[in-house]
Amino acid sequence: MKVSDLVRELGLRVYSGEKGLEKEITGGYASDLLSDVMGNAGDGMVWITLQTHRNIMAIASLKELAAVVLVRGLKPDADTVASSDAENIPVLGTQERAFELAGKLYALLNDKLGENEPASHNNEKGN
Amino acid sequence: MKDFRADLHIHSVLSPCGDLDMSPRRIIEKAVEMKIDILGITDHNSTRHGPLMRRLGNEKGLFVITGAEVTSREEVHCLAFFENDIRLSLFQDYLDEWLIPFPNDPDRFGHQVVVDENDMIIDEVGNLLIYSIDRSVGQIEKAVHELNGIFIPAHVNRQRNSIISQLGFVPGDINADALEISRHTGKDEFLGSNAYLTDYTFIQSSDAHFPGDIGRAYSVLKLQEASFGEIKKALLKQEGREVVLP
Numbered sequence: 202m203k204v205s206d207l208v209r210e211l212g213l214r215v216y217s218g219e220k221g222l223e224k225e226i227t228g229g230y231a232s233d234l235l236s237d238v239m240g241n242a243g244d245g246m247v248w249i250t251l252q253t254h255r256n257i258m259a260i261a262s263l264k265e266l267a268a269v270v271l272v273r274g275l276k277p278d279a280d281t282v283a284s285s286d287a288e289n290i291p292v293l294g295t296q297e298r299a300f301e302l303a304g305k306l307y308a309l310l311n312d313k314l315g316e317n318e319p320a321s322h323n324n325e326k327g328n
Numbered sequence: 329m330k331d332f333r334a335d336l337h338i339h340s341v342l343s344p345c346g347d348l349d350m351s352p353r354r355i356i357e358k359a360v361e362m363k364i365d366i367l368g369i370t371d372h373n374s375t376r377h378g379p380l381m382r383r384l385g386n387e388k389g390l391f392v393i394t395g396a397e398v399t400s401r402e403e404v405h406c407l408a409f410f411e412n413d414i415r416l417s418l419f420q421d422y423l424d425e426w427l428i429p430f431p432n433d434p435d436r437f438g439h440q441v442v443v444d445e446n447d448m449i450i451d452e453v454g455n456l457l458i459y460s461i462d463r464s465v466g467q468i469e470k471a472v473h474e475l476n477g478i479f480i481p482a483h484v485n486r487q488r489n490s491i492i493s494q495l496g497f498v499p500g501d502i503n504a505d506a507l508e509i510s511r512h513t514g515k516d517e518f519l520g521s522n523a524y525l526t527d528y529t530f531i532q533s534s535d536a537h538f539p540g541d542i543g544r545a546y547s548v549l550k551l552q553e554a555s556f557g558e559i560k561k562a563l564l565k566q567e568g569r570e571v572v573l574p
Contacts, residue, residue, distance in 0.1 A: 234493060235495050236493045252402060252495075254464060254465075254466070256495040256497065259496070259497070278464075
């Protein structure tokens with residue numbers, strides 16, 4: 202699933218970093234402690250947070266995240282937008298809270314992963 | 329230059345987590361006993377014990393630098409200090425404007441009382457002071473410097489409520505006059521894993537909440553005399569003034 206699919210499926214607003222919309226998503230991470238994200242998020246993840254400081258882009262870039270989603274209608278700071286455009290990592294937004302958005306993202310990603318599952322299940326049964 | 333022993337991070341009884349024994353009178357007594365020359369009064373999101381502390385300190389020959397420990401929107405703790413009572417009260421207005429209102433529950437969080445020089449309670453603050461103010465750390469830094477204050481991110485080595493825990497690293501564009509480390513680490517140990525911060529001045533303080541903690545950690549300031557301007561010069565390493573950690 203690509204970032205652009207996520208934007209469409211969940212009706213997210215795109216604030217910046219449009220050139221990164223075709224990146225593939227591998228999973229998600231929800232946290233507002235940047236030190237925690239730095240230690241625990243992984244490549245290609247979508248990060249759900251309420252932090253708007255420019256440091257979120259430095260960490261998104263360092264961890265090669267697919268996108269950042271700001272919850273509760275929060276908007277990125279001006280220098281966050283500039284970094285997002287420079288790094289080609291989209292900053293997205295939703296009016297929803299982190300809990301609801303994480304739930305929807307989880308369901309969406311598991312659906313997509315699930316599409317590939319029956320084949321492997323059949324293989325297991327075959328064994 | 330003379331050496332001044334400075335403990336710049338102390339909570340009074342006004343902070344909900346501050347011990348009831350931490351009256352301005354008692355803090356000054358204990359600081360004198362601990363041979364502290366310069367004391368910073370930094371209650372959570374309030375400056376209201378500052379003027380009394382300054383006066384009581386003057387009477388005992390102790391220089392008190394007045395300020396607060398401000399909690400930003402990102403839940404970063406930072407120390408802010410101001411030169412005189414006028415600027416301090418202007419910063420109090422700023423805190424009053426931006427503190428997110430949430431009533432304190434004294435049974436849960438502790439009492440937030442203002443006392444006089446005889447330890448008599450003269451006021452109680454209703455809104456919880458350990459909450460955040462609705463301003464970012466960058467906005468707070470600018471507000472402090474607009475009042476010619478001193479801005480120091482607090483206990484940057486800590487795993488919670490530090491600029492590093494909340495923002496991952498110290499942003500390059502933050503105009504901090506120094507960084508504070510807690511008494512649980514040393515400057516060399518801290519820089520060992522944070523080499524990018526080598527150029528900063530570091531202070532170390534007790535973050536005392538109980539009388540017995542006052543002076544348990546301190547910084548040595550090399551100054552001509554104890555004054556706000558001299559302290560600022562030492563933090564900025566100007567004109568031979570400096571900070572040395574013991």
